Amino acid sequence: MDGAARSRDQWADELVRVSAEYEGRPGDIARGRELARRFLARVRSAQGRPVPDRAVDLVQLVVSELLTNACKYAPGPSVVDLELAEDRVEVTVWDSDPVLPVAGAPDAGRIGRHGLEIVMAVCQSFEVHREPVGKRMRAAVTLADDMSGRAVGHAS
Template identity: 35%
Template sequence: MVITLRKQTADKQGGDEGAPLRYGATWEEGAARAADARQALRALLGHAPRTGRAAVPAALAVDAELAASELVTNAVRHAPGPCGMILQLSGDQLTITVWDSSTEKPAVKKADPRRIGGHGLHLVHTVSDRVVVALRETGKRITAHLSLTPKQSTIGLRGIALPG
């Protein structure tokens, strides 16, 4: 089940810039799509200025979309069953939490330009300030924390070099 962001923000979130903006979605097995995660993130970040917050820098928005997309993709590929995502924008931080039904701790693989696939979690760690994995009896939660304070970047995406 996905609650549209427009409905949620209008019904549950006022214009108090101190209150966190939140969005949550739950998908049945096979229903989650990375594109939905990116769209929800864009909607949340687009709503932020309407609550008195400053607009999120474009480079950070791209990094956040990448993190959300990769986390949801990993949940779909590596965990049977339902999954979900929680986005929260508060203070100077954006958190992206994705939960799934796998109790296996994900491994971050070293970057290897010769390998096809297997780069997602490495990218999430690269664009995030901190990534926390919480294993549970019924699955896991992975939370990417991104600071809203712009960082110096030499080539975009917070300085990462994508495999060619």
């Protein structure tokens, strides 16, 4: 009986959390976006939770931008964790580079390097913490839309 209870608990965890490791190889960013898409499809079907297409797009965008930074600037592996938490998805990316990212000042003439600005604009919250090895970036993407179609908690 104890084994059955653990099995159910493990299944419940798999429905609200997923993790994947990447090595900085070509295709990792696309694989990260696919991880997010499959995770939210599971949330929709297995839990019957409403997940607007907008939220699926935003979570994939956030995973893509944070994983791109990890692949571009951090030597070695990176880890993506996705977790369903109440009304939002927590996207966490760990990489081996201890240097904390800094969003650049707005500059319409700058080509590239807007990823962190994008993440901060579309997320409910964003934080970065230095770890004993590397850093951990966490962004929260809200799942609910208000009646006007705007994201609840969306940063302006």
